[in-house]
Amino acid sequence: MEKIAQGYGGSTFSFMWQDTALAALRKMQNLDLNNFDVLVVPGHLWPDELSAAERSGLAGTLRNEGIRIESLNLPALDLNLVSRVEEFRRYSVDLYIRTMQLASDLGAGAAVVVPGRVSSLFPPPRKDTELLLLDSLEQLLRVAERLDQKIFVELHPQTPIPTTDAMLAFLDRLAHDRILIAYDVSNAEFVGEDQPDAIRRSGNRIGQFHLSDGTRSQWRHDRIGLGTVRFDEILDAMKETGFSGTSILEIISSSALEDLSASANALKRSVID
Template identity: 40%
Template sequence: MTGPKQDGWPVGIHTYSYIWKLSARDTLAHLADRGYRLVELLVNRPHLWPEELDAGERRAVAKLLSDRDLRVEVLNPPSLDLNLVSPSPEMRAMTRAHYRRVVELAADWGVPWVLVVPGKTHPLLPAPSDLVWGWFEEALAELDRLAEDNGLGIVLENIPMAFIPTADGLMKAIDRLGNDRLGICYDAANATFIGEAPGEGLKRVASRAKVVHLSDTRLDKWDHSTIGTGVVRFDEVAAAMRETGLQVPTMLEIISAHGDEDIAKSHRAIAGLGWEAVPR
């Protein structure tokens, strides 16, 4: 494969902009009304919280997905309150327990991927590397076993504040873990913010990439803003996708108080580079 399909690379919507406005079920219906069929759900209370979803609500979402021909590609627990490599065993246990519930929810809804942030270390005096890696390997082994048992997979994301923030670091981590099932969600804004050229980073992870996140950012402030308002080189991302033949879902991860408008602006901007057109 040498490039996108005739109608362009697939575009989905990350629900970040809606987490304080709509429930996950209402967001799915709203995006379907706007013509989208591919979604990444942020697991954030009150938008979506597995611990609070009863069986009836789970069935209602599953029915909505079927009735509206929607596909949730990723469940994404944000990393603000979670940490798989915390020195605190209680925090590590809580994080793993939450991820287990996310994996189980993904299985209920037929979601193929759960996103895992590798975890954060202390910025001034991090724990010794052997401890951090031990905690990380133990957690990933448990979560991947559960994911495999439930017919889905784990993707790791390049996050600036995580202890593995780069494309090369993620690839080396997967090699170190020796797990061929693990994939990567590559975020172009995150890469740009830490000084990594996103086109080069994407080429580095292409053999493991399962999802791509697109949004814009400046270099002086980490952001996930409307495409065209920052410095991310989306042309280089498109070139990397063509060169590698990568054909995976692209999620517009726009964080905005005006989500509908700024998502539409962002989608129009990338449609001219090879992604599929904005739904009518």
């Protein structure tokens, strides 16, 4: 299998039910991927399953093998930072805090945070939801400052701020250099966003890109080339804004290694063309 030109990171999303995080990272490192976004789930990587000694040992292994984790990422399905059930919101905040501590212990500098979930059928009033989100993120920000971490707030279609316009308007209320956007291009495609324009307007407020393909009719994270995301224009916009962070290949596939390699090759062709 062809190796990937250096410069891209990878997500362990496709590996989280079958491999430990370390095993998945080693597989992707063999493709020359690095600076990873690691999913946080039991059996793959989970705060309560790692003692202090085990965390130290894993951190040492990562250093020795040259594997760099940029961010940890809790799946959105199990948590809700805007839940109207206060006990559940508190649990969600606490789990993010424990994940941020794990990130710090493993030498990672950030956590990806999905900004809550709301029903598309009958959501609560937006102003009430945004107040809950503001409170949740302020709690995480205090921890991020203590641990020297960043928070990448993900653009996600099931949240109360699913578009760049909504995201930027909300983040203006919580302006801080530790809070940046994780811009997911297939999520943006699904909500009908003009991604190159959104990237230019966001500028240096984007801290991480998530790259995969999808369409405006199906929410997917496919191999690049299988959907309608305009990667050539997106890469141009990223270059114009001077983005220097990590671009994560977040491909969800049963043949993840093959599709990661094919996606990176497609991106290289976009740059050359």
